[in-house]
Amino acid sequence: TNIEAVELRRVAIPLASPFRTSFSTQTERDVLLVRVITDQAEGWAECVAIADPLYSSEFTDGAHRIVADHLLPRLFAADRLNADLVAPLLEPVRGHRMAKAAVETAVLDAQLKAAGVPLSRHLGATATHVDSGVSVSIYDAVPELLDAVAGYLDAGYRRIKLKIEPGWDIEPVAAVRERFGDDVLLQVDANSAYTRSDARHLARLDAFGLLLIEQPLDEEDIAGHAELARVVRTPICLDESVVSAQAAYEAIRTGACTIVNIKPGRVGGYLEARRVHDVCAAAGIPVWAGGMLETGIGRAANLALGGLPNFTLPSDISASDRYFKQDLTEPITMTEDGRIEIPTGPGIGVAPIPEVLAELTVSTEVLKP
Numbered sequence: 589t590n591i592e593a594v595e596l597r598r599v600a601i602p603l604a605s606p607f608r609t610s611f612s613t614q615t616e617r618d619v620l621l622v623r624v625i626t627d628q629a630e631g632w633a634e635c636v637a638i639a640d641p642l643y644s645s646e647f648t649d650g651a652h653r654i655v656a657d658h659l660l661p662r663l664f665a666a667d668r669l670n671a672d673l674v675a676p677l678l679e680p681v682r683g684h685r686m687a688k689a690a691v692e693t694a695v696l697d698a699q700l701k702a703a704g705v706p707l708s709r710h711l712g713a714t715a716t717h718v719d720s721g722v723s724v725s726i727y728d729a730v731p732e733l734l735d736a737v738a739g740y741l742d743a744g745y746r747r748i749k750l751k752i753e754p755g756w757d758i759e760p761v762a763a764v765r766e767r768f769g770d771d772v773l774l775q776v777d778a779n780s781a782y783t784r785s786d787a788r789h790l791a792r793l794d795a796f797g798l799l800l801i802e803q804p805l806d807e808e809d810i811a812g813h814a815e816l817a818r819v820v821r822t823p824i825c826l827d828e829s830v831v832s833a834q835a836a837y838e839a840i841r842t843g844a845c846t847i848v849n850i851k852p853g854r855v856g857g858y859l860e861a862r863r864v865h866d867v868c869a870a871a872g873i874p875v876w877a878g879g880m881l882e883t884g885i886g887r888a889a890n891l892a893l894g895g896l897p898n899f900t901l902p903s904d905i906s907a908s909d910r911y912f913k914q915d916l917t918e919p920i921t922m923t924e925d926g927r928i929e930i931p932t933g934p935g936i937g938v939a940p941i942p943e944v945l946a947e948l949t950v951s952t953e954v955l956k957p
């Protein structure tokens with residue numbers, strides 16, 4: 589692959605409704621898109637970093653600078669390039685996994701589009717559809733939450749994930765169970781809002797038959813999650829802590845989790861995400877595809893990954909209309925029975941709609957070797 593140019597484009601997309609988690613409330617997405625132009629095709633990728641460094645240390649402006657000033661120069665200096673060489677070329681730069689993931693994915697998309705190979709096939713997907721779950725915002729009051737959950741269940745979502753934080757945990761979970769019954773697949777996500785001293789409190793969630801409790805403690809408190817797992821019966825799932833296949837291995841070996849949420853941007857790209865998948869599969873640890881409020885560009889790529897065999901739990905890959913009135917791509921839609929078809933086109937199988945992209949673009953810059 590000979591890179592002729594790389595476009596870095598900033599896009600501002602309003603969210604259809606505010607999305608509140610334990611660490612922030614988002615009303616729009618400030619997105620960095622990377623477009624790699626080669627002599628044979630062009631590839632797209634979405635950087636999953638959000639505007640502020642509140643989920644992880646990365647943030648959109650920072651990722652933009654890292655890509656422009658530290659990652660692309662290393663790519664341009666390479667005498668030959670393919671997607672497998674991107675991570676080794678970028679390795680001297682420490683961290684910045686979301687920025688690296690966007691660069692690697694855009695190169696991979698261009699390469700696969702030129703070869704006419706779908707990303708799902710390249711990664712080894714065996715499924716044609718992904719089970720779709722939905723992530724539910726924190727609300728000011730339980731009635732609003734129940735209305736939202738009712739809407740998602742009517743839409744066909746196979747699993748409900750409730751964002752929780754101290755003061756908004758037992759009551760909303762109990763209310764959802766009471767209103768919608770015991771058969772609804774239900775899990776919670778704390779985004780590191782609790783501490784080890786909350787163990788007994790979190791154990792009260794065991795009464796509600798949850799699939800898992802996601803990332804209750806701080807990203808770095810691996811031992812704390814292992815300690816929690818001895819008090820809480822509900823399976824512990826890690827998200828923020830699992831930044832690589834090595835981190836997945838350490839967390840599983842330490843007994844910190846029995847389920848892993850895989851987000852390609854968080855671990856440095858789809859090739860590392862496949863390694864996380866494989867490490868978990870070897871350890872008998874089921875995984876599911878997480879989400880970062882991606883547009884159709886990121887969602888389409890996540891669908892390809894979600895088709896791998898050890899993705900056995902419902903994903904956070906919801907339909908486009910969960911977050912956007914107008915997606916950057918053709919809308920990604922869910923079937924009545926709560927599944928989303930994995931794109932079959934070359935590469936990620938989608939591209940932005942030019943008119944929508946133009947309307948939402950905040951800035952764009954083109955860098956050349």
Ligand SMILES: O=C(O)CCC(=O)N[C@@H](C(=O)O)c1ccccc1
Nearest residue numbers: 638643723779878879880881882904
């Ligand atoms: O459906 C989605 O794409 C979002 C799923 C979700 O809840 N993502 C959360 C998370 O903590 O996993 C998140 C969103 C935005 C930024 C960081 C994290």
